[in-house]
Amino acid sequence: MTSPAAKQPFIRLEGVSKTYRFGGKEFLAVSDVTMDIEEGQLVALVGPSGCGKSTLLKVLAGLHNHDSGTVQIGNEVSPFTPGRDIGMVFQQALLLKWRTILDNILLPAEILGLPMAASRERARDLIEMVGIANFADAYPSQLSGGMQQRASIARSLVHDPKLILMDEPFGALDALTRERMNLELMRIWKESGKTILFVTHGIQEAVFLGSKVAVLTAGPARMAAHFDVNLPEPRTLSVKTSEQFGQYTKQIYALLGMD
Numbered sequence: 001m002t003s004p005a006a007k008q009p010f011i012r013l014e015g016v017s018k019t020y021r022f023g024g025k026e027f028l029a030v031s032d033v034t035m036d037i038e039e040g041q042l043v044a045l046v047g048p049s050g051c052g053k054s055t056l057l058k059v060l061a062g063l064h065n066h067d068s069g070t071v072q073i074g075n076e077v078s079p080f081t082p083g084r085d086i087g088m089v090f091q092q093a094l095l096l097k098w099r100t101i102l103d104n105i106l107l108p109a110e111i112l113g114l115p116m117a118a119s120r121e122r123a124r125d126l127i128e129m130v131g132i133a134n135f136a137d138a139y140p141s142q143l144s145g146g147m148q149q150r151a152s153i154a155r156s157l158v159h160d161p162k163l164i165l166m167d168e169p170f171g172a173l174d175a176l177t178r179e180r181m182n183l184e185l186m187r188i189w190k191e192s193g194k195t196i197l198f199v200t201h202g203i204q205e206a207v208f209l210g211s212k213v214a215v216l217t218a219g220p221a222r223m224a225a226h227f228d229v230n231l232p233e234p235r236t237l238s239v240k241t242s243e244q245f246g247q248y249t250k251q252i253y254a255l256l257g258m259d
């Protein structure tokens with residue numbers, strides 16, 4: 001028999017809205033977002049610029065309060081500690097230029113006061129996993145943009161968080177590096193087993209990466225739909241030429257009114 005706790009999703013968003021208030025004005029950035037996310041899913045959040053994707057991520061990260069609705073993260077099976085259990089990756093790698101790559105990756109562990117010997121060992125494993133082990137003692141300026149983003153992904157994992165929030169992490173990379181990083185992220189996600197929420201403008205990127213895709217529309221910012229993506233595994237770049245892949249992208253274009 002399944003226990004009631006096991007039925008609870010890892011993340012539940014119900015009717016979440018967020019209004020920014022500034023200079024006596026109000027701006028509704030996110031409206032009525034409802035979605036469940038299971039532990040271990042990679043959910044791609046796709047939508048046009050300004051539709052509230054980053055705002056939603058900031059609400060989940062606890063950086064912004066929401067105005068209405070409920071945000072539940074964690075359940076009885078997998079409890080969640082805000083601050084401790086979140087890793088973040090941004091569009092820019094935001095590495096500290098005076099610290100080596102290994103020391104940059106260690107930063108969250110240092111801030112959280114985790115035991116350093118064990119964290120250093122974990123950072124070494126992660127730097128290997130993201131494929132830049134030879135650059136552990138290099139400085140950020142010695143790495144390409146893609147390599148810096150690999151380091152920031154390792155940094156987001158060093159304190160072993162349960163949820164990784166990624167805000168257009170590959171948006172600043174050239175097209176080929178971005179494709180390569182998509183493949184790498186798939187591998188890293190599978191190896192780490194983490195729950196990932198991945199914000200992107202890229203419809204193809206969302207379908208390729210997402211085990212679930214959530215589509216947000218602008219004006220007002222609403223969740224148009226969310227659905228599971230069932231594509232042959234392991235996903236390789238050739239899946240992008242398949243009919244199924246085309247159907248999913250078509251569905252998103254239609255939801256965004258771009259068909």
Ligand SMILES: Nc1ncnc2c1ncn2[C@@H]1O[C@H](COP(=O)(O)OP(=O)(O)OP(=O)(O)O)[C@@H](O)[C@H]1O
Nearest residue numbers: 020021022027029048049050051052053054055056
């Ligand atoms: N701190 C803030 N104060 C006031 N308005 C804000 C603030 N942050 C965001 N907004 C507004 O809220 C809306 C949603 O912004 P948000 O950054 O969440 O969108 P987005 O979908 O992530 O956009 P992009 O894809 O361009 O990064 C935008 O119109 C933006 O101008």
